[in-house]
Amino acid sequence: MIRSHVLICGGTGCTSSGSVALRDKLADELKAKGLEEEIKIVMTGCFGLCALGPIMIVYPEGTFYSQVTADDIPEIVEEHLLKGRIVERLVYNDQAAAAEEATASLSETQFYKKQKRVALRNCGVINPEAIDEYIAMDGYFALAKAVKEMTPEDVINTILASGLRGRGGGGFPTGRKWQFARASVSDKKYVVCNADEGDPGAFMDRSVLEGDPHALIEAMAIAAYAIGADEGWVYVRAEYPIAVRRLSIAIEQAREYGLLGKNIFGSGFNFDLHIRLGAGAFVCGEETALLTSVEGNRGEPRPRPPFPAVKGLWGKPTIINNVETYANIAQIILKGADWFSSMGTEKSKGTKVFALGGKITNTGLVEVPMGTTLREIVEEIGGGVPNGKTFKAAQTGGPSGGCIPASLIDVPIDYDNLLEIGSMMGSGGLIVMDEDTCMVDLAKFFLEFTVDESCGKCAPCRIGTVRMLEILNKICDGNGEMEDLDKLEELANYIKSASLCGLGQTAPNPVLSTLRYFRDEYIAHIVDKKCPAGVCKKLLNYTIDPDKCKGCTLCARACPAGAITGKVKEVHVIDTAKCVKCGACMEKCKFGAISRK
Amino acid sequence: MKSLEELMAIKAKMQDKVAIRKGSGSTRIVVGMATCGIAAGARPVLNAFVEAVNEAGLTESVSVTQTGCIGICQYEPVVEVYAEGQEKVTYVKMTPEKAKTIIEKHIKGGKVVAEYTIGAAKA
Ligand SMILES: Cc1cc2nc3c(=O)[nH]c(=O)nc-3n(C[C@H](O)[C@H](O)[C@H](O)COP(=O)(O)O)c2cc1C
16 A cells, blocks of 8 residues: 655756666665555656756645755665654755755745646646646646537637737737637648747746646647547657657557547547647747648748648648647636736736746746746745845747846836837846846857857848848957947847748847846957956956065966966966956966956 | 556556655654564554555555554553544554454554554553
């Protein structure tokens, strides 16, 4: 008889930090101690606290262990599972919640307390490879309700009333999209899921696929019923092997149970689902390029209209929604539109998942109600900026988005507020930056990404972004002129208005928003020839303060370029012509004699 | 899957199996499992509780967990029951049979089994 469940995260993050070896070791140890009949190991999807992986939770206590290694397993088995003594040294140390109770169960940690898990509700809770566990969590009851008790119009009206908007970036009302597709008359229609997830740093879609794949299958079936489709495609990038495997298993299981196939729940409704692997081009996340790619052609966008809801896959009416959008659907059908719309702000309902990255203590996935402030996400849930540094800005929306400066940290985050301050929701990547981040360099980073990823079909995006990047490089190298800022803005506006698809239309955003909030940093690069954050190498100089240098020779030995000379116990000097500005000398100096300016 | 009934049957069958992950139920049965407890036979007692709770279909509301040494080694195996709105009850010198009785009378019936408690043992 099972008395305890040990949940181990099998998401991509924890898998790469060794959670599979952990499971194997635990299984061996349980066997050796004769506990395999009492304790069950469950591999789950992502818990969200990826910075501290591998993560393990022991129920019924709910003890939350982090950074567990295979060497810790014998102790956990002997002490906790056999004798009931929690292994304190491995318990997640929730700095914010004072160390009064080290048994911090997961739901009480600062990281989880403010979260509201709707799209991620089963991630880290169920075994994604067991359809029965999904059913135990009310899985497929929404599909049953839809096809047995609701008309397609009822379904669409419920989604409309819930106020759900697309989580893939555009924020278009989901119910409206379904309405258009329902209204299109055709012998064949399709539903498509966008699981391309190209925004660097975002991984919520992967997490849903890995942790709760049946939620996607159920939602796509409901969408198909609503618009009158009988076939669906999931477009997922091939770089997500665990997600692809779990989704394939889930589709197989759903077919076996008759939840995919003919005459589902005896209602006469038929639906089946296929997977198409993407090769990882950013532009293939754009819906028209994605559909072209599913058809087997080179992934390039085409002008809209016609919109996919009228003319989509193989010319047939098609809806395309993002993974996280779908992950909300079954909950809305079961709990009602009012339940969903009670969360969030006036025009942005429900919750949003953010992938926290960059200079933040708790890197990982968090799901919060729309309207939560950046401060709550960064300082409370994210545990703040590490190493005593200060928060400078956060980038949302990835290469299509913009930055939010510290002065706007209390703005409630929703679709419209973000647009107003010059950023956008995007898919929910949220990169935190501290004082060591150069904003010009940041803009350059994202522009390099779009230059690489531009498909080349239209000239504004193909050529315009390259010209912008050249100007940024010039500024970072110390050759910028003030007119360059006007040129950047002018080019940005042409590219935004003349590009064919969203990639080009949004590519200048990181430059425009850093220019808006951090213009002084651009000016410092151009006029003073300085990089205030100390990032742009061409603008840096390392020097040794002769009063502080003791002549210990450590710096000279650390220098890979042989740029430092000096005898023992005598003052050393750096030859700036040879210096490669790696900073190795500064790290080694014990006397604080080396400075970077 | 041809009917909602089939889906409900799977859910019913599975619910007990995942209930444990919803965290502690409103009633907690805590078994002392330090070296002294294990030596005195706490392991079969723990298993008897887990089994009895399952059989009684109480997995949603009752959780069975273990703890270290409670500090009264001469009375091991020791079991403490924390029910909402009630004083903690400490049962001593437990056996699997006593465990079944406690589930029947105390957990289901709401009546403390006085003769198994530490008060009775000390008297
Ligand atoms: C360059 C570009 C990349 C995109 N990448 C993605 C992506 O990776 N995932 C996604 O869901 N949507 C992406 N989108 C948005 C899609 O075009 C589309 O709006 C979305 O899939 C619609 O689903 P939703 O309404 O549920 O958000 C991208 C758009 C552009 C212009």
